Amino acid sequence: MQKYFGRQGILASKVQGFEYRQGQLEMAQAVLECFRSRTPLMAEAGTGTGKTWAYLVPAILSGQKVVVSTGTKTLQDQILDHDIPFLKKNIDPKLKAVCLKGRRNYLCRRRFLEFCYQPTLWSKEEAKLFRRFQKWAATSNTGDRSEIDWLPDNFRTWN
Structure with missing residues (x-):
């Protein structure tokens, strides 16, 4: 050492x-x-x-x-x-590392698609966020919540 x-x-x-x-x-x-x-x-x-x-x-x-x-x-x-x-x-050029987080840190595609089928949005602002959220969900490779710092923590589509 x-x-x-x-x-x-x-x-x-x-x-x-x-x-x-x-x-x-x-x-x-x-x-x-x-x-x-x-x-x-x-x-x-x-x-x-x-x-x-x-x-x-x-x-x-x-x-x-x-x-x-x-x-x-x-x-x-x-x-x-x-x-x-x-x-x-x-130290080691062959070093590999991955990040694993709890499931609440990732988009549940099944629940998201269910919500998309019958979205319940309460304001124009929420609708704008939802459209942006949909675009992100369609392009994200990981579905990791940390990719979208613009989304409020209490956004109902996530929860």
């Missing part, structure tokens, strides 16, 4: 302003050992320790398929949009 997290490691050479953190190195070593020995680990570390990379780098090095569950969508987005691309570029 020194090769990655050490003062002269890969991360230090690739990340502008990288700060060596003993706690991050120790956690990464513990995580890697758990992958090797197939034993569980419960780790706790303060903000700014570098926990995300301390579990992602050993996970990548293990060569195993890994599930990472985040407590917030913000952390999920950080991992997918920033950490994974960086680690793919600098």
Whole structure:
């Protein structure tokens, strides 16, 4: 792990302003050992320790398929949009990652089509949103709610 997290490691050479953190190195070593020995680990570390990379780098090095569950969508987005691309570029070019969310984050096509058959809209504004929503539903590859930040959370077609 020194090769990655050490003062002269890969991360230090690739990340502008990288700060060596003993706690991050120790956690990464513990995580890697758990992958090797197939034993569980419960780790706790303060903000700014570098926990995300301390579990992602050993996970990548293990060569195993890994599930990472985040407590917030913000952390999920950080991992997918920033950490994974960086680690793919600098640690493992063959790294693959996918995002899985709870079913409420995706459009239910069956319920949507039922609603389209007999839409109940209460205002002109709602009708305009519905037309825009229909266009999105017809073109979206994933049906992921996060693609449509313009849609109000209480939009009845979604719920």
